[in-house]
Amino acid sequence: MKILYFHQHFSTPKGSAGIRSYEMARRSIHHGHKVTMVCGSYGGGKTGLSGNFTKGKRVGSVDGIDIIEFDLSYSNADTLLKRTKTFMKFSIKSIGLVFTENYDLVFATTTPLTAGIPGIFARWFRRKPFVFEVRDLWPELPKAMGVIKNPIVLSLMSFLEYVSYRSACRCIGLSPGIVKGIEKRGVTLDKIKLIPNGCDLNIFNTDVKSWRPEGVEDSDLMAVFTGTHGVANGLDAALDVAKELKKRGRDDIKLVFVGQGKLKPQLQRRAEAEELTNVIFCSPVDKAKLAELMSGADIGLQLLANIPAFYFGTSPNKFFDYIAAGLPVLNNYPGWLADMITEENCGYAVAPENAKLFADALESASEDKGKLEIMGANAKKLAKASFAREDLADMWVEWVTGGK
Numbered sequence: 001m002k003i004l005y006f007h008q009h010f011s012t013p014k015g016s017a018g019i020r021s022y023e024m025a026r027r028s029i030h031h032g033h034k035v036t037m038v039c040g041s042y043g044g045g046k047t048g049l050s051g052n053f054t055k056g057k058r059v060g061s062v063d064g065i066d067i068i069e070f071d072l073s074y075s076n077a078d079t080l081l082k083r084t085k086t087f088m089k090f091s092i093k094s095i096g097l098v099f100t101e102n103y104d105l106v107f108a109t110t111t112p113l114t115a116g117i118p119g120i121f122a123r124w125f126r127r128k129p130f131v132f133e134v135r136d137l138w139p140e141l142p143k144a145m146g147v148i149k150n151p152i153v154l155s156l157m158s159f160l161e162y163v164s165y166r167s168a169c170r171c172i173g174l175s176p177g178i179v180k181g182i183e184k185r186g187v188t189l190d191k192i193k194l195i196p197n198g199c200d201l202n203i204f205n206t207d208v209k210s211w212r213p214e215g216v217e218d219s220d221l222m223a224v225f226t227g228t229h230g231v232a233n234g235l236d237a238a239l240d241v242a243k244e245l246k247k248r249g250r251d252d253i254k255l256v257f258v259g260q261g262k263l264k265p266q267l268q269r270r271a272e273a274e275e276l277t278n279v280i281f282c283s284p285v286d287k288a289k290l291a292e293l294m295s296g297a298d299i300g301l302q303l304l305a306n307i308p309a310f311y312f313g314t315s316p317n318k319f320f321d322y323i324a325a326g327l328p329v330l331n332n333y334p335g336w337l338a339d340m341i342t343e344e345n346c347g348y349a350v351a352p353e354n355a356k357l358f359a360d361a362l363e364s365a366s367e368d369k370g371k372l373e374i375m376g377a378n379a380k381k382l383a384k385a386s387f388a389r390e391d392l393a394d395m396w397v398e399w400v401t402g403g404k
Contacts, residue, residue, distance in 0.1 A: 001401055002034045004103035004122070006115050008090050009074070010037055011045030012062060013203065016259070016284035018317040020197060021109060022065070027393035029064045033401065036066040038097060038118075040090050043075035044260060044284050056093070068097065076228055077262045080147070087114045094118035098126065107400055109133035113157060116164030123167045131400045132168035137181040137313050144309040145231060161185065170399060176336050177312030193399045196315045198389035199324035203287050210296035213256055215280050221253045221366040223330065225301040226290060227318045229261030234305030237332065239267065240355040242276045245362065251278055253362050255301070258282040258293065294325035298372060299347070299365055302331040306352035311335030323383040328375035330361055346379035 005025060011017035025035040039047055048062030053071040060067055070093050074086050091114045098106065098118045106122040108115045110133065119130040139157035142148040148157070165171060165185045171192045173179035179194050216222050229235055235257065242255050255278060257267070264281065271279045285293065294300070300322030304310045312335050319337055322329050329347035331338045338349035348361040365372050 001105060002036070002103045003028060003400070004036050004038065004097070004101055004106045006038045006094055006106070006108040006118055008040045008072075008087070008112065008115055009042040009045055010039035010047060010067075011042060012048045013287040014048065015042075015044055015046035016286055016290075017042060017045035018197070019200070019287065020317070022063075023198070023200070023389050024393055024396050025065045026063060027390065028397050028400075031394075031397050031401075033397070034066070035064075036068060036101065036103065038068045038070075038094055040070050040072035040074055040086065043073065043077075046286075076230055076260065083112075087112045090114070091117040095121050098122045103128065105129045105131065105401070107131045107133070110135045110138065113138040113160055113164070116160065116167075120163055120167045123169075129169045129402070130167055131170045131172070132164055133172040133174070134165075134178050134182060135174050135315065137178055137309065140181065141232075141307075141309050141313065144307050145305070147231065172396070172399065174315035175313055177309075178315070181313065193395075195392055195396050195399070196387065197317050197320045198392040199320045199383040199387045200287070200389050201324055201383065202389075204291045204294060204321060204324035204326075208288075208291045208295050211292050212296045213280050213282050213293075215277075216254045216256065217252075219252065221299070221362065222256055222297045223253065223299045223301050223362060223365075224256045224258060224293065224297040224327075225303060225318070226258045226294075226321065227316070229257065229259055229264035229267060231263065232305055232307075232310070233261070233263075233303055234332075235263065235267055235303060236270070237305075237353055237355070237358075238301065238303055239270055239274070239276060239279065241358040241362070242271070242279045243274060244355045244359040245278055246276065248359065248363070250359075250363060250366070253366055254278050254280060256280045256282060256293075256297070258285065258290070260284050290321070291325065294321065294327055297325075297327060298369075299362075300325075300327040300329045302329050302337060304333050306333055320383070320387055323379040323387070326376045326380035326383075328365070328372055328379055330358070330365070332358060340382075344378055344382050346375050346382055 007021040049060045056071045098121045106119045108119040122128040123130040331349045333352045341347045350357045
């Protein structure tokens with residue numbers, strides 16, 4: 001089967017972005033299918049193509065995946081208007097491919113929500129099967145965050161969401177809340193599959209060498225956050241924790257933030273102004289270097305802003321990277337991941353916006369390394385038993401290509 005796969009923010013493991021689409025495409029090829037990936041140029045991501053763009057695009061093959069990359073750069077630091085323009089340009093160019101490429105099935109994954117537009121055209125104008133994967137609920141999340149307030153824009157997004165879901169032959173949700181959100185828009189459960197993000201056990205293995213950033217001693221407890229430094233992540237709450245730890249004289253507990261994002265400069269200025277020497281910011285790294293960093297860490301930080309829509313409506317890559325690396329996880333908001341952490345005894349789940357409880361958990365981790373090792377072993381066990389990427393990718397391929 002020939003799959004035309006739309007993911008605007010596609011990246012190989014050479015980049016610092018999530019690699020779900022890369023792994024799903026590779027597994028599809030393993031099962032005998034052909035995949036053409038359509039994407040843009042994402043800051044932090046690497047498509048694997050390096051040639052010049054011709055008439056706004058470049059094409060090539062990377063690890064068996066045929067890639068069409070549009071010359072549309074995107075960064076989390078872009079303004080909302082600039083991002084919107086980039087999203088719409090990508091959709092328009094993608095629609096053109098729907099009518100010119102040779103394929104059997106269209107697959108599209110968010111974000112952004114506009115990723116579903118070429119699938120809608122393929123479904124209704126070329127009568128091709130369309131499978132839609134939902135990574136975040138839009139417009140519910142931006143509305144809850146206050147990022148988008150214009151009622152006309154929200155109504156248009158809601159309409160696009162509805163048409164995308166109802167045009168798709170099958171849908172995929174990455175979390176229990178996303179599955180429920182799709183169902184609420186009138187899609188029956190027999191057309192929705194829960195396939196969360198997975199653990200790359202081949203990358204985050206115990207054989208990698210470990211490293212720690214400058215400023216982190218071997219005797220320190222190193223708590224690491226890997227991911228976007230944006231509004232959704234609520235990282236000011238973590239700086240509140242750093243401030244609390246400083247008050248307690250716990251300079252032996254270091255918070256390490258790895259990644260990029262719109263709010264990173266602001267967070268760095270705050271840390272400097274408040275003399276939070278227990279906070280260390282690092283540039284994004286590729287998956288191999290990230291695995292080495294996690295090998296040197298003691299605990300992973302799963303952080304989000306305290307927005308109820310996040311509780312069951314997200315499936316963060318970083319959580320699955322942490323447990324793949326055998327790291328205990330400290331989670332600062334309720335929901336399905338917090339419940340899992342508690343049930344599997346693979347970390348700490350604390351109430352949101354409570355710096356003292358958060359600091360208490362880090363102190364507990366620092367003072368009882370034996371307990372921390374048990375939690376890490378439980379995390380690795382959970383990763384292997386329930387979230388191995390290869391197993392989830394096999395499930396994905398079967399569902400996308402028409403299996404049940």
